[in-house]
Amino acid sequence: MSITPNLQPQAASRLVAEILWRDLDVEATPDAPLGPRTWYGAGGRAELLAAPRSLIALQTLTMRCYEQAIPVRVLGSGANLLVAEDGVDGVVILLDHPVFQQAQWSVASHHSLTRLHAGADLMGLIQESARRGLAGLSQLAGIPATVGGAIVMNAGGTYGDTAQSLHSIQLLTPDGITRTIPKADLECGYRKTVLPPGIVLAGDFALSPGDPDQIRDHIKEVFAYKSRTQPMADRSAGCMFKNPIDPKAGPTTAQRQSAGQLIDLAGLKGTALGSAFVSERHGNFIGLHAGGSTNDVLALAHAVQLRVLDRFGIRLEREVVVWSQRGEVL
Numbered sequence: 001m002s003i004t005p006n007l008q009p010q011a012a013s014r015l016v017a018e019i020l021w022r023d024l025d026v027e028a029t030p031d032a033p034l035g036p037r038t039w040y041g042a043g044g045r046a047e048l049l050a051a052p053r054s055l056i057a058l059q060t061l062t063m064r065c066y067e068q069a070i071p072v073r074v075l076g077s078g079a080n081l082l083v084a085e086d087g088v089d090g091v092v093i094l095l096d097h098p099v100f101q102q103a104q105w106s107v108a109s110h111h112s113l114t115r116l117h118a119g120a121d122l123m124g125l126i127q128e129s130a131r132r133g134l135a136g137l138s139q140l141a142g143i144p145a146t147v148g149g150a151i152v153m154n155a156g157g158t159y160g161d162t163a164q165s166l167h168s169i170q171l172l173t174p175d176g177i178t179r180t181i182p183k184a185d186l187e188c189g190y191r192k193t194v195l196p197p198g199i200v201l202a203g204d205f206a207l208s209p210g211d212p213d214q215i216r217d218h219i220k221e222v223f224a225y226k227s228r229t230q231p232m233a234d235r236s237a238g239c240m241f242k243n244p245i246d247p248k249a250g251p252t253t254a255q256r257q258s259a260g261q262l263i264d265l266a267g268l269k270g271t272a273l274g275s276a277f278v279s280e281r282h283g284n285f286i287g288l289h290a291g292g293s294t295n296d297v298l299a300l301a302h303a304v305q306l307r308v309l310d311r312f313g314i315r316l317e318r319e320v321v322v323w324s325q326r327g328e329v330l
């Protein structure tokens with residue numbers, strides 16, 4: 001999610017000064033490299049990387065940026081992100097302080113909600129939910145994400161998605177107000193949740209009581225499926241493209257074709273361009289060799305899009321978020 005006002009990058013640069021954060025409880029790193037914080041390990045720097053240590057510090061920083069028209073972006077675990085080589089203007093927020101990583105678990109026998117804060121690591125929470133006998137997250141096993149990133153992307157796959165057990169979210173709006181938004185007021189679609197501008201602070205999940213062993217078995221099954229079908233150890237951001245809607249399935253069904261299969265049928269598996277390559281295991285994963293560049297990934301992704309369009313008349317839409325100076329997407 002980014003809160004990016006329409007302004008020239010040079011104008012923003014002048015504004016991201018120490019005065020913005022020096023009186024706040026924020027760990028601030030000017031000119032911070034972003035590549036090492038993403039799964040691709042590539043890309044440029046953030047004008048300012050800011051890790052607030054309290055909600056009030058986050059609120060104040062966000063409000064100041066809003067008032068001064070400074071772009072704000074939120075970085076999760078960087079598992080669905082490509083950063084442009086020349087980096088990004090404005091402030092990148094990191095919710096890695098324990099205050100943003102808490103979990104308030106519901107009691108298994110009650111109908112209470114579990115609040116998972118946005119900066120928490122999803123994979124650890126899934127294991128913890130099994131230990132506590134709470135079902136509703138295991139469909140997400142193996143997906144690298146923070147809670148915030150999983151909500152924004154509506155992360156998921158063959159076994160289900162994040163929205164499945166989501167009840168509501170806590171959102172910090174650009175003017176510093178915390179709002180609770182029920183799922184019914186969000187558009188949770190395929191690999192995307194349409195949110196008002198702001199920072200997701202937490203998600204409230206309706207988890208149901210379950211047998212810990214059964215939940216663990218399900219986690220193992222989902223994880224085994226992912227490991228069998230996807231190159232989990234490559235530097236990537238998971239699937240590069242969304243699965244396109246199948247026109248033959250009719251307008252009422254949201255059935256989708258596998259983008260990976262289309263890429264495979266187009267003979268592109270194993271294709272390389274500079275330091276980037278289409279995975280042999282899963283055509284929709286574009287991997288990157290260590291030290292490789294964002295530009296190679298984008299150029300290869302573009303070449304794949306053109307070939308699939310040419311062969312099948314289908315325009316693949318990118319799933320991976322790209323951050324650049326001019327906004328969220330190149």
Ligand SMILES: Cc1cc2nc3c(=O)[nH]c(=O)nc-3n(C[C@H](O)[C@H](O)[C@H](O)COP(=O)(O)OP(=O)(O)OC[C@H]3O[C@@H](n4cnc5c(N)ncnc54)[C@H](O)[C@@H]3O)c2cc1C
Nearest residue numbers: 001076077078079080145146148149150155156200237238
């Ligand atoms: C090996 C691998 C396998 C993967 N498999 C899957 C899969 O099976 N299914 C799937 O759906 N995805 C998959 N992905 C992609 C990725 O794991 C998901 O999209 C995940 O939800 C990204 O979460 P993140 O915390 O890393 O978000 P990031 O990549 O850091 O950010 C993604 C977007 O969310 C925004 N964002 C993050 N946190 C917040 C917040 N608190 N408030 C507002 N905006 C926020 C960011 O600004 C950005 O726009 C895979 C990725 C990898 C590397």
